[in-house]
Amino acid sequence: MREYHNPRLVISKCIEFESCRYNGQIISSAFVKKLKENVDFIPVCPEVEIDLGIPRDPIRLVEIDGKVNLIQPSTDKNLTLDMENFSKSFLKSLSDVDGFILKNKSPSCGVKAVRIYPYPENSRPKNDGKGLFASSVFKNCPFTPVEDEGRLRNLQIREDFLTAIYTLADFRNLKKRLKIKELIDFHSQNKFLLMAYNQKLMREMGNLIGNQKDYSKDYLFRDYNKLLAQALSNPPEAPSNINMLMHAFGYFSDKLNHQEKVFFLDAIEKYRNGIMPLLVCLNLLKSWVIRFEEDYLANQTFFQAYPPDLMPVTTISR
Numbered sequence: 001m002r003e004y005h006n007p008r009l010v011i012s013k014c015i016e017f018e019s020c021r022y023n024g025q026i027i028s029s030a031f032v033k034k035l036k037e038n039v040d041f042i043p044v045c046p047e048v049e050i051d052l053g054i055p056r057d058p059i060r061l062v063e064i065d066g067k068v069n070l071i072q073p074s075t076d077k078n079l080t081l082d083m084e085n086f087s088k089s090f091l092k093s094l095s096d097v098d099g100f101i102l103k104n105k106s107p108s109c110g111v112k113a114v115r116i117y118p119y120p121e122n123s124r125p126k127n128d129g130k131g132l133f134a135s136s137v138f139k140n141c142p143f144t145p146v147e148d149e150g151r152l153r154n155l156q157i158r159e160d161f162l163t164a165i166y167t168l169a170d171f172r173n174l175k176k177r178l179k180i181k182e183l184i185d186f187h188s189q190n191k192f193l194l195m196a197y198n199q200k201l202m203r204e205m206g207n208l209i210g211n212q213k214d215y216s217k218d219y220l221f222r223d224y225n226k227l228l229a230q231a232l233s234n235p236p237e238a239p240s241n242i243n244m245l246m247h248a249f250g251y252f253s254d255k256l257n258h259q260e261k262v263f264f265l266d267a268i269e270k271y272r273n274g275i276m277p278l279l280v281c282l283n284l285l286k287s288w289v290i291r292f293e294e295d296y297l298a299n300q301t302f303f304q305a306y307p308p309d310l311m312p313v314t315t316i317s318r
C-alpha cells in the first residue's frame with residue numbers, strides 16, 4: 001500500500017472554514033469537506049485581513065488608466081494597495097505549500113473570469129481577469145498548483161490537481177532528509193507519471209540525478225524540485241496519457257485473452273473521446289498489475305497518484 005503525505009494547501013477561508021463572505025455566508029464544498037481528512041489547510045480571507053469586516057459592502061475590480069484596481073463603490077475606497085501589500089507579505093510568510101484552492105469569481109480570490117468594470121458605479125463588465133490576491137499568487141508562486149472550487153467540480157481538473165499536490169507533498173517529505181537513494185526511488189516510481197506530463201523535463205531530472213556528484217545535495221534537491229513543479233504545472237492531454245496506458249498494457253498483452261484486450265482498447269477509445277475518465281483505464285490496468293504481480297508497475301504512482309477515497313465522481317469535460 002502506498003503511503004501518502006498530507007499536502008499543505010492555502011484555501012479561501014469562506015470555503016468550508018468560516019462565514020466570512022461579504023454577506024456573512026460560507027461556501028459549502030463536499031470536495032473540500034472530504035479533503036479536510038487528507039490535507040493540512042491554511043485558511044485565509046484576504047478581505048478580512050485588510051480590515052473590511054464581516055459583513056461588508058461589496059467590492060469590485062475596476063480598470064483605471066489601464067490598471068486593475070480593487071474598489072468599494074459604496075465608500076469610494078481604493079483597496080488596491082492594501083490588498084497588494086497583504087498578499088505580498090502573506091505569500092512571503094508561507095513555506096512548503098503544495099497548492100491553493102481559491103473561491104471562484106471573487107474580486108480578491110478568483111483565479112479567472114472575474115468581472116472587471118469600467119467604472120465603480122453601475123456599469124456592465126468590460127473584461128474579465130483574476131482577483132487581486134489570486135494575481136499575486138500566480139506571480140509569486142509560478143509553478144504551484146492553483147485551482148478554484150468551481151473548477152474542481154470537474155473530474156479531469158480535479159484529478160490533475162490531486163496528482164500535482166500529492167506528488168509535490170511526497171517530494172517535500174523526502175526533501176527533508178536529502179537522501180540520494182530516496183530521490184532515485186522517487187524518480188523511478190514517478191517515471192510513468194512524468195513521462196505522461198513532460199518527457200523533456202523528466203530527462204532533465206534524470207540528468208540531474210545522473211550528475212549528482214557535481215552538485216551539493218541542497219542544490220540537487222532544490223533544482224529537482226523546481227523541475228518537478230514545472231513538469232506538473234502542465235497536465236497531460238489525453239494522447240500523452242494514452243501513450244503511457246499503452247506502454248503499461250504492453251506488459252500484459254501476451255497474458256490477456258482477446259475479449260480482455262478488446263475491452264481495454266474500447267475503454268481507451270472512450271477516454272480519448274472524453275466519455276470515460278482516465279481512472280477507469282487505470283483501474284483496469286491496476287487489476288492486471290495485481291493479478292500478474294507486476295512489481296515494477298505496482299510501484300508506479302501513475303496508477304494511483306493520490307488517495308483512492310478522493311476519487312472524483314463528477315463531469316469529465318475540461
Ligand code: SF4
Nearest residue numbers: 012013014045103106
Ligand atoms: S473569496 Fe476570498 S476574500 Fe472573499 S470571502 Fe472568500 S476568502 Fe474572503
